[in-house]
Amino acid sequence: MRKLESIDKIYHIHKKNNIKKWFIIFFVFGVVVLFLPWTQNIKVTGKVSTLYQDQRPQQLNSPIPGKIIKWHVKNGDFVKRGDTILQLAEIKDAYMDPNLIERTQQQVTAKHGVRSYYQAKIATTDSQIAALRSVRDLKLEQLAVKVDQLESRLDGEKAELQAIEAELSLSEDQYNRQKKMYEEGLVSLTQFQQRTLAYRNAVAKRAFAENKIMQTKQDILNAAIEQQATRQDYAEKLSKMEGDRFQSLGQIENNNGEIAKLENQMANYQVRQGLYFVLASQDGQVIQLNKSGIGEILKENESIGTVVPSDVAYAVEISIKPVDLPLFKVGQRVMCIFDGFPAIVFSGWPNSSYGTFAGRVIAVESNISPSGAFRALVVPDSESKPWPPQIKIGTGTQGIAILNDVPIWYELWRNINGFPPDYYMSESEKQALKK
CATH class of the missing domain: 2.40.50.100 (RNA polymerase II/Efflux pump adaptor protein, barrel-sandwich hybrid domain)
Structure with missing residues (x-):
């Protein structure tokens, strides 16, 4: 029976077995694999966008x-x-006139003309005011000269009155002596009458001199009243002219406001025609x-x-779960996979993946969105290959955020126990935190 071929093929008792050797090889290989490096990562989703508002689709x-x-x-x-x-x-009837701007310009020109007329009127009023003040000053000077003359005449009349009073005193004394002598019969009646006439003439001269003084004082008073009346009269005339002048100034200011309003309307019409x-x-x-x-x-x-827009600086908006937010920071590397572009991804070995494009996180928003996720912005990594130019705004994106490098056995143990990825900091960040 040992010589039968079928017996040799059925019974392997005496055959040499390699299972043990292969088991040892696979076991050693598995142990080695457990100590290989594995890159922790977080998978996120997002879409292509842009950093700048003026590069977004514009309505x-x-x-x-x-x-x-x-x-x-x-x-x-x-x-x-x-x-x-x-x-x-x-379609608005207020703007349908084809000569709207020209007609508005004519109104502005007319308003400028009215303003020029009022300015000329003000200049004329100023000339009239100056002339009236000159006439007033001249008349007041004339009245002042007249008053001076009357005061000088009054001084002369007072001196004349003093002389007449002295003459009257002498004549009165002579009259009294003559009267006494006449009563004693020492002089004739004719002589007494002559002395009496001389005395009465002196009295009359004094009365006449006093009347002249009173008249001169009255003339001085009249001249002063005339001065005051002249001032009052010319003040009224000047006030009226200045009122006309200020009225013209008010018309000019009102005209300036209307001109500004019309010019504003004309500018609006010009801008509207450009629209x-x-x-x-x-x-x-x-x-x-x-x-x-x-x-x-x-x-x-x-x-x-x-x-x-044709020229866009692309970025990717990714959504981050609140539980993963502490693991994201500015400058973090993210591998992007764009819809429509084939990719072979080894999440634990990003450098061995094909069809992925590297990016860097430049901002992480501090406010949660209505969907219950935080948003971060990722831009192309300048040190890696550029993103494909065929992508468009709104293209779907899957991202792999690169975290810490750990052994495979540690990653398996972490996933079995449900622990989150490691939160780590670079040495420079640690030094800054310590400071």
Whole structure:
């Protein structure tokens, strides 16, 4: 039976077995694998966005209400900043006059002319006021001279009165002696009558001199009253002219306000005419045009379409669970996988993955979103290969946040026990924290 071939193939009792050797080899290999390095990581999701607001898709809005009269683009066209998208026509009756700006300019010119007339009137009033003050001063000087003359005449009349009084005193003394002598019969009646006449003439001269003094004083008083009346009269005239002058100044200021208002209206009309052409706000592609033809009415600020920028500094917005938030920090490395781009990923060995693109966290928001996650921004890593130019804003993204390097056995033990990844800091961060 030992010579039968079937017996040799069925019974292996005396055959040499390699199972033990292979078991030892696999066991040693497994032990070695357990000590290989493994990169801890966190898987996140997000979408492609941009850092700058002016590089996001911009809505095209109608700045004024109007009627579409011409389209210059269609869906999918690429435009440059300032290119005309469409042309509008006015629908408000307040702006339909084709010569609106010219007519407003005529109103402004007319207001300027009115202001010039009032300025000329003010100049004339100033000349009249100056002339009136000059006449007033001249007349007051004349009255002052007259008063001086009257005062000088009064001084002379007073001196004359003193002389007459001295003469009267002498004449009175002579009259009294003559009267006594006449009573004693020493002089004739004729002589006494002559002396009496001389005495009465002296009395009359004194009365006449006193009357002259009183008249001169009255003239001085009248001259002073005339001076005051002259001042009052010319003050009234000057007040009236100055009132007219201030009224003209008020008209000029009112006119200036009307001119400013009209110029503001004219500037608004000019700007509004420039708004009849809706222009592209940036370089990009026109999409989602939602008005279909000529003659449609647009409301103020109504959306017309969207312009997607051509030149964009891409970034990725990733969502972070609150439990993973302490493991994220600025400068952290994130491997990005974009939808539509094939990738072979070894999460524990990111350097061996294919189709992933490296990025760095530049900001982590401190406020949680309504979806219950925190948001972080990731930009391309300048030290790695650039991101593919074919990606667009809104493209879905999966991210792998790179954490600490640990042995595989430690990672298995951590996952079996449900522990979170290690929170670690670099040496420079540790030194800064200690300081």
